[in-house]
Amino acid sequence: MKRQADGGLLWGVIVETEAYSQDEPACHGYRRRSPQNETLFGEPGRFYVYVSYGIHHCVNVVTDRPEWANGVLLRAVALPDEPERVAAGPGLLARRFGIDRGCDGLSVCGDGDLWITPRPVELSKPVLLTTTRIGINQGEDLALRWYLKASRSVSKRARGDRSPKPDAAFQPR
Template sequence: MIGCTLVKKIGGNKVLWGVIVETEAYSQKEPACHGHKKRTPSNQTLFGEPGRFYIYLTYGIYHCVNIVTDKSEWASGVLLRALSMPDEEERICSGPGLLARKFKLDRTYDNRPISKKNGLWVINKSSSLKNQKIVKTTRIGISQAKDLQWRWYLQSSRSVSKRAKGDQLPSTKKSWSPSIENSP
């Protein structure tokens, strides 16, 4: 999903968009996944059709946006952790809660299929990241299965929420940011 553009329709003919630069994977087979134990009304979207948004409230304050993956009856998804937005919006979506806040996404968007018709969709623009390095590392903010390296981020992006140990973006090097190429 890294390099894909998340797009939300806002009002008549305007859209809000940003490029996904950080993600995490979750699977029923490991204990950090919401669907690891059992299917409930709150996590059922995760067990449903792939290609839908799974959105939940966390810590009472923030929402997190996921894309359901794999197959029905098997809980798995990708958490969108950070977006890079055009121009002056740098680091405004650097964390899953901030991302959901900026795009005003909540439970009303839960279980919606990814589609332009529904006002929230994703476009594959990952070819714009040609020759760009993707860092693979451990997930953040979980208490179980901390060892799995199921977090990925675009090394050259300043919008990544938290960098892996030892991975500092040199101030001399120009960071990656979205261009017209990534626009919907």
């Protein structure tokens, strides 16, 4: 969720994620700690925001433990009453929610204007697909990507998984 300047809330359901760990080469903390990735080595439960290809902001949630770079990249969000692919991809997600490096290090628990809440009750038992990560050159064979099968807002479906029909697709309410 994000509190807008006018006091309204922008919200959606996270429908796609990827995990990264310091012990594998696709993680930003694999080679070394730096001022740019410092948050990834910090306390779990913080947003780690970085710039990809010099133009797109991407947001992760720091996980596991301090001093060990672990994070979950938020790849896609389904938003109610908006085009289904408006936040289908890490860069589009960050753009739609106004997430930039200024959000780096914020708590995901709602101490600021950006936070994550538990999923709605109607999604208590979602069907998740597990597949390999996408858009990377190293560690792409690891099955560390998950997405909500019923969502048409996923950035890229696994091979052989067809997008659900619009009338049967998940739409947050």
